[in-house]
Amino acid sequence: MRDFLKTSAIIARREFAAYFSTPLAAVFITIFVAATGAFAFFIGGFFERGQANLESFFIYHPWLYLFLVPAVAMRLWAEERKTGTIELLMTLPISPAEAIVGKFAAAWAFVGVALMLTFPMWITVNVLGSPDNGVILASYLGSFLVAGAFLAVGAFISALTKNQVIAFILSATACFLLVTSGMDIVQNTFRVWTPRIVSDAISSMSVLSHYDEITRGVVSLGSIVFFVSLIAFALFANAIAVTQKKSA
Amino acid sequence: MAALIETVGLQKTFGRIRAVDGISLSVEKGEVLGFLGPNGAGKSTTMKMITGFLEPDAGTARICGFDVLTNPKAAKSRLGYVPEGAPAYADMTPASFLSFIAEIRGYDGNDGRTRVTAAVAKAGLGGVLDQRIETLSKGFKRRVGIAQAILHDPQVLIMDEPTDGLDPNQKHHIRELIREMAAHKAIIVSTHILEEVEAVCTRAVVIDKGRIVADGTAEDLLRRAPNHGAVAVRVARDKAEALMKAMSALSSVIRVETADGADGTVHLRALPKGTAAPLEQVAELVRREQISVTEIYVERGKLDDVFRDITTSVQA
Numbered sequence: 066m067r068d069f070l071k072t073s074a075i076i077a078r079r080e081f082a083a084y085f086s087t088p089l090a091a092v093f094i095t096i097f098v099a100a101t102g103a104f105a106f107f108i109g110g111f112f113e114r115g116q117a118n119l120e121s122f123f124i125y126h127p128w129l130y131l132f133l134v135p136a137v138a139m140r141l142w143a144e145e146r147k148t149g150t151i152e153l154l155m156t157l158p159i160s161p162a163e164a165i166v167g168k169f170a171a172a173w174a175f176v177g178v179a180l181m182l183t184f185p186m187w188i189t190v191n192v193l194g195s196p197d198n199g200v201i202l203a204s205y206l207g208s209f210l211v212a213g214a215f216l217a218v219g220a221f222i223s224a225l226t227k228n229q230v231i232a233f234i235l236s237a238t239a240c241f242l243l244v245t246s247g248m249d250i251v252q253n254t255f256r257v258w259t260p261r262i263v264s265d266a267i268s269s270m271s272v273l274s275h276y277d278e279i280t281r282g283v284v285s286l287g288s289i290v291f292f293v294s295l296i297a298f299a300l301f302a303n304a305i306a307v308t309q310k311k312s313a
Numbered sequence: 314m315a316a317l318i319e320t321v322g323l324q325k326t327f328g329r330i331r332a333v334d335g336i337s338l339s340v341e342k343g344e345v346l347g348f349l350g351p352n353g354a355g356k357s358t359t360m361k362m363i364t365g366f367l368e369p370d371a372g373t374a375r376i377c378g379f380d381v382l383t384n385p386k387a388a389k390s391r392l393g394y395v396p397e398g399a400p401a402y403a404d405m406t407p408a409s410f411l412s413f414i415a416e417i418r419g420y421d422g423n424d425g426r427t428r429v430t431a432a433v434a435k436a437g438l439g440g441v442l443d444q445r446i447e448t449l450s451k452g453f454k455r456r457v458g459i460a461q462a463i464l465h466d467p468q469v470l471i472m473d474e475p476t477d478g479l480d481p482n483q484k485h486h487i488r489e490l491i492r493e494m495a496a497h498k499a500i501i502v503s504t505h506i507l508e509e510v511e512a513v514c515t516r517a518v519v520i521d522k523g524r525i526v527a528d529g530t531a532e533d534l535l536r537r538a539p540n541h542g543a544v545a546v547r548v549a550r551d552k553a554e555a556l557m558k559a560m561s562a563l564s565s566v567i568r569v570e571t572a573d574g575a576d577g578t579v580h581l582r583a584l585p586k587g588t589a590a591p592l593e594q595v596a597e598l599v600r601r602e603q604i605s606v607t608e609i610y611v612e613r614g615k616l617d618d619v620f621r622d623i624t625t626s627v628q629a
Contacts, residue, residue: 083405
């Protein structure tokens with residue numbers, strides 16, 4: 066176990082540094098911070114609401130993640146396949162699981178850094194009023210979990226192709242389905258021809274409904290289990306994809 | 314002692330194409346095995362299976378006695394591998410890349426630094442340590458790949474076309490490096506440059522369509538050349554006729570070929586009856602008849618001819 070964590074940490078460190086050795090980090094962080102702020106102020110009506118909370122800030126996170134997170138995840142495996150470094154990586158004395166966890170952790174930490182850099186929002190709201198900081202903390206956690214779930218799905222899809230553009234489009238689509246599965250537009254298409262249990266099952270897969278719950282300050286075990294198992298499942302699929310598709 | 318590299322009936326099929334069809338090999342310490350074959354013969358696929366990157370459909374490979382399928386970590390930690398084109402993380406510098414490899418291979422702190430320094434010195438990377446790998450020349454990129462593979466001083470080294478696309482000086486440097494390490498390791502080098510086999514390999518294995526079609530020293534392969542062991546003599550045109558007749562009559566000569574040279578001389582080639590070159594008899598004949606020849610030598614044959622011969626015979 067210690068070896069596992071140590072090896073994963075070495076891989077994660079290299080991977081994390083790789084984000085910052087290209088303009089990707091600067092571009093991503095700038096856009097993320099600017100976009101979350103802009104949405105909160107101009108679309109969410111942060112000031113007009115006259116409430117000391119960050120609801121108008123957090124509500125748009127899953128939608129922003131829809132296209133920002135696949136951009137972070139797309140390179141994880143597709144690039145290794147494209148440049149041939151996967152052959153190097155997989156012939157080092159490490160297990161595929163160590164590589165997968167390390168890479169995922171690096172990407173998640175990277176998005177975490179971007180998320181932390183939105184702290185001026187938190188300062189602002191605390192200067193202007195006295196918000197419930199517990200709810201804000203829970204919301205940050207929820208946002209981070211959504212990013213993690215999207216990243217894990219994106220990493221899996223990235224392992225299926227050596228083309229980063231394809232990885233991006235497919236992951237964005239998959240994440241879109243995860244966000245909208247609880248909404249009427251998706252639910253209605255299923256309700257008409259499937260038994261109730263199917264549409265309920267699809268609805269329970271909705272990232273959005275769990276996220277809404279957490280951002281209201283309700284961090285239930287169910288929601289945590291939902292996100293953790295979604296991530297675990299995607300990483301497991303990632304492992305299968307990496308070991309099976311090496312040859313192609 | 315068991316061989317350091319051992320493969321047993323390796324087999325791999327892609328779609329309907331059988332890329333590797335039952336390759337069994339063993340390579341001992343001190344051997345440098347040249348892995349030859351036309352493009353698409355299955356060289357890279359075989360190496361990918363030996364290094365544990367690809368899973369074979371049947372058969373297995375063992376590195377220092379450790380099975381790459383059932384005990385991959387033990388096998389991989391005793392193995393250095395330079396994949397085709399020596400891929401490396403382009404956005405890293407050789408220094409950061411090599412310390413990453415050292416860490417992964419379990420060398421921490423000082424130990425790691427010593428390893429990196431040694432590998433850098435061996436591969437001759439001193440001047441470019443802090444340049445991004447993507448900005449390096451092909452030769453230096455290749456050296457980074459080799460430094461990465463020898464960092465842990467593995468007992469087994471596998472290199473897929475390490476000199477491909479390099480200039481003659483760079484090729485020379487890499488061959489020197491292989492020769493230096495040869496005594497303590499079992500090395501497999503794939504190549505389609507045949508001179509390389511004579512330059513660095515103690516043994517050559519030729520594969521074609523996924524099967525081994527020849528296995529022996531470079532000398533063994535040369536022996537299969539049509540003109541191996543022939544004695545070539547160059548004489549003035551007016552003497553050629555007589556000498557050719559006399560040579561044909563020698564007991565050790567099966568046949569004499571002639572070719573006109575450009576400078577008014579004729580090139581006679583006496584092909585041997587057995588395997589031994591009929592040099593003595595030809596020399597004796599020339600001396601006795603007092604024919605003045607401008608050149609006399611034993612032909613060794615060309616590996617290219619042998620290679621073409623054994624890898625195209627199936628289609629022909």
